[in-house]
Amino acid sequence: MATSQRGYYDILGVPRNATADDIKKAFRRRAREIHPDLHTGTKKTEMEKKFKELNEAHEVLSDPDKRKKYDQYGSNWEQAEAYEQARQQAGAQAGRGGQAGGFSGDFGDIFETFFGGRGRGGGTSPGFAVDGEDLETDVHLTIRDVLTGVSRRIDLTERVTCKACGGSAIVRGRPCVVCGGAGTQAEKRTIEVRIPAGVQHDTRVRLAGKGQPGINGGKPGDLYLRVHIQANGVFRQKGFDIQVTLPVWPWEAALGAEVMAPTLTEPVKVKIPPGSKAxxxxxxxGKGLPTSTGEQGDLFLKLKIVMPTAISDEERALYEQLSRARHSDPRAEIIAASRRSSS
Known part of the structure; x- marks a missing residue:
């Protein structure tokens, strides 16, 4: 490995305390920016050198053991590793020859070894394969969408090779005015996706291969849909169960009744047991949402006893007659409890 002045962390553009995921994302992002196949002429040669350095930095920092040695010994980490291996071989009297963890110097071999891509393309120039980036976008669903599943058209924006400069960033010796000298430009595309039934709020649905396309045979990234289920004035989602507040009149709660209640499909008739409480x-x-195992959640009706906003003279007379009947005091329990707490 021959990376020189700049350290591996600088090449990837990450701090020394970067996580493995940070390093992976930084590598993918930088690889798409400086990929040699997005450039032409002298720019392509320059990008090949930078891309080789980038792979070298990623190969070391993505390996916990090599990263530990690099953090400890810096640019001399390979010599330290070779020394340790030689010492182990001597102690074991193995005497095996061959290289110990170095590169052969051929860029195609480096890429093929560490990324499983095609080390060489057609002709004499390398065909560097880079996997596409993952994408993430929000999708808003109704609770009925969750019940049945739904198809949606999703608008995505991705970076593609600038058609004006062919990815070289230069046109007639000057920065390309179309892409601003970046070599890539934003392009919108629309895809249709199927969101399965039973998804939960604030979870992610993975659609394999629907992310950024790869370069030179690299695998496409994945698309992640972050699900937001819109609040509903009637139905409240509790996992795979649904809750509904069902208003009933006092006499329906006292005497029992058959009433219509809403569900996620059609209203159904339910029996209110006599003596029901608020x-x-x-x-x-089985009137809730589908689960991942193919079962169905339940729907719970929470009774709310409501009073008429206006009553007729006949209704008032009935209430007055009812008030004269003997009943236990519904406030007796809380009054007794309040006295106990103050004593």
Whole structure:
């Protein structure tokens, strides 16, 4: 390895405390910027050199053992590693020859060894394969979309080779005015995706191969859809179960009744048991959302006893008659509890 003045962290553009994921993302981002196949002429030669350095830095920093040695010994880490191996071989009297962890100097071999791509393309120039980046976008669903699954058209923006300069960033000796000298430009595309039933709020759905396309045979990245389920004034999602507040009149709660209740499909008739209390729940089995195992959640009806906003003279007379009947005091328990807490 022959990286020189700049250290591996500088080449990748990450701090020394970068995580493995930070290093991977930085490598992918930088690789797409300086990929030799996006440039022509003298720029291509320059990018080949930078791309080789980038692969060298990534190969070391993405390997925990090599990164540890690099952090300890700096640019001399290979010599330290070779020394350790030689010492181990001598101690074991193995006497095996061959290289110990170095590069052969051929860029195509380096790329093929560490990235599984095609080390050489057609002709004499290398065909560098780079996997596409993953993309992430938000998708907003209704709770009924979650029940059945839904197809959506997703608009994506990706970086592609500038058509004006062919990726060289230069046109007639000057920076390309179309891409601003970047060699790439933004391009929009629309894809249709199928979002499965039963997805949960604030989770990610992975669509393999729907991300950025790879270069020179590199695998396309993945598309991640971050799901946002819109609030609904009637249905409240609790995992795979659904909750609905169901208003009932006092006499329906006291005497029992058959009433219509909403579900995610069609309203259904339910029985309110006599003597039902406020906030008690009725369970409708299998009327919730589908689970990953193919089962179905439940729908729970939470009873809310409501009063009429206006009553007729006949209704008032009935309420007055009811008030004269003997009943236990519904406030007796909280009054007793308040006295106990103050004593």
């Amino acid at each position: 906030d008690s729940k009725l369970r409708l089995k």
